[in-house]
Each structure stands twice: as C-alpha cells, then as structure tokens.
Amino acid sequence: MENGKTELHFENGQIEIADLVIGADGAFSRVRPILASEDISYSGLTMLEMNVVNAAVNHPDLASFHKRGTVFALDEGKGIIGQLNGNGTIKVYVGLKVNRDWLDRCGIPFNKPKKAKEAILDLFGDWDEQLKNYIRYAEDTIIPRRIYMLPVGFKWQRHPRITLIGDAAHLMSPFAGEGVNLAMFDAYHLALAIMDNQNNVSKAIEIYEEKMFAYSSEAAAESKANLELCFGDHAAERLMNVMNSYKNKI
Ligand SMILES: Cc1cc2nc3c(=O)[nH]c(=O)nc-3n(C[C@H](O)[C@H](O)[C@H](O)COP(=O)(O)OP(=O)(O)OC[C@H]3O[C@@H](n4cnc5c(N)ncnc54)[C@H](O)[C@@H]3O)c2cc1C
Structure with missing residues (x-):
C-alpha cells in the first residue's frame, strides 16, 4: 500500500x-x-512417519532394545529412525531416498494402514526383526511426507x-x-x-x-x-565413524 x-x-x-x-x-x-x-525443492528423501505409543508398557522388548534417545538404522538409500519422545512414544521415521513421485506410484495404500505396514515391512525384508518391530508395533496412522528444503x-x-x-x-x-x-x-x-x-x-x-x-x-x-x-553410500559405517569421533572428544 x-x-x-x-x-x-x-x-x-x-x-x-x-x-x-x-x-x-x-x-x-x-x-x-x-x-x-x-x-x-524436493530433497530426494521421503519419510513415512509412525508412532509406537507408550513403548515401555506396550512393547517392552522394543523399549529395552531402543533404550533412550534416537536409533539410526541405515542401509544404502534407506533407513529406520526411532526417536524416543518425552511422552514415552517412539516416533518412527522410515526414510527412503526415492524420486519425488514415489509416493504416487509406489502403490502402498497409506489409507489402509495394516496393508501399508506390510508393504513397508517388505521394503526391509532382509533386515533384523528387532528393527522391523519399529514398523510392526506402530499405531495405525502413517503420515507420508516428501522432505523439502530451501x-x-x-x-x-x-x-x-x-x-x-x-x-x-x-x-x-x-x-x-x-x-x-x-x-x-x-x-x-x-x-x-x-x-x-x-x-x-x-x-x-x-x-x-x-x-x-x-x-x-x-x-x-x-x-x-x-x-x-x-542416505548416501556406506551410511551406517560413516555415521558410526562420526559418533566415534564425538565419543573420543568426551
Ligand atoms: C519428518 C520431520 C521430522 C522432524 N523432526 C524434528 C525434530 O526432531 N526436531 C526439530 O527441532 N525439528 C524437527 N522437524 C522440523 C520442525 O518440525 C520444523 O522446523 C518446525 O515445525 C518449524 O516450525 P514453524 O512454526 O516455522 O512451522 P510449522 O510448524 O510448519 O508451523 C506453521 C504453521 O502455519 C500454519 N499455516 C501455514 N499456512 C497458513 C496460512 N496460509 N494461513 C494460516 N496458517 C497457515 C500451518 O498450519 C502451521 O500451523 C522435523 C520435520 C519433519 C518434516
């Protein structure tokens, strides 16, 4: 004006x-x-957000595996990240390095969470069962998000x-x-x-x-x-090296 x-x-x-x-x-x-x-712009990463509610009571095996803080489980271009929140929920993020249109063409029925979770578990077919529990135990709401950045x-x-x-x-x-x-x-x-x-x-x-x-x-x-x-090459090994470098500084 x-x-x-x-x-x-x-x-x-x-x-x-x-x-x-x-x-x-x-x-x-x-x-x-x-x-x-x-x-x-699209960052190249799509995340599927889920919640394991009251993990210590409802899923003590996962809670004891997870312990406190955040768990990063990474493979080439994909990962499961669990983040313990103050209310006892473990926020679960499945991260996938995929094209922007993956959500449109992946065929996963996110509005049918039980079927969707089965399809997501298939993406991690050969992963350790304890890690797959982050997905298995999640409640029936999945929020798919494309991650954008400036x-x-x-x-x-x-x-x-x-x-x-x-x-x-x-x-x-x-x-x-x-x-x-x-x-x-x-x-x-x-x-x-x-x-x-x-x-x-x-x-x-x-x-x-x-x-x-x-x-x-x-x-x-x-x-x-x-x-x-x-979400790059040798992610788990490289992240472990970063963590170890912090440990050595303490
Ligand atoms: C998967 C994921 C995980 C994350 N994890 C973490 C984490 O662990 N720790 C952390 O610090 N951050 C995390 N973040 C980032 C964090 O969520 C954001 O940085 C933070 O929410 C930004 O706050 P904001 O208030 O700027 O924006 P927002 O939280 O997006 O709030 C913007 C508000 O504006 C409203 N709005 C938008 N347009 C309009 C309009 N036209 N009219 C009226 N209202 C409008 C929206 O409805 C919304 O309520 C995460 C983000 C994602 C996507």
Missing part, C-alpha cells in the same frame, strides 16, 4: 491492514514469495515491513535436529530487535535478519551434509 502498510487477504474473505507482517507459515509459506523468487544460505531482498521466521525462512531437512529450536530462536531475536527499535520496524528487521541468516545457514549446511551422510 502507498503508506507502506501491507493488506492481507484471508481465505474467509477477511482483509487486515498490517504495520508489520511476520511470515511464520512454515514450509509452504504464502508470505515467502513476496520476498523471494526462489522456491523450496537452498543453503537462502536470503531474500530486505523488505522494510515484511519478514519470515521458522521454516518459512530456512526450511531444511530434519537432519540437523534444529528446526524447532531455530523457529523459537528466530522469534526471540525478532522480538528483542522490535523491543529495542520500537519506532523503527525496518531497523528491527535488519538487525534480526543479519543474525538469523548467519546462524540458519550454518544449520542448513549441517542438515544437508547429514542428510547426504545418512
């Missing part, structure tokens, strides 16, 4: 006038295209009254384990910058974006490298 404000049109027909627009609308942000022409070092032309935070600003694969931390860190830095520059929103955006572009590019580079490591 001529006065520098932004007019927002919502699907329900509502129109709002804003002094400052913060796009916190995730991977498929509707705000990002106002600032940048570059778009997200280019490492993604930036946009600064706008005096519009900015982005979280995945809208720096979508990356989940392999830096930083997505939620970064989203909260962005909100923190932007809020501080606004508090310190209450009469100068443009300055606040500049201060926030300078900081955010630096730390988010680092995480994006790490995430890309880890994705390539986990």
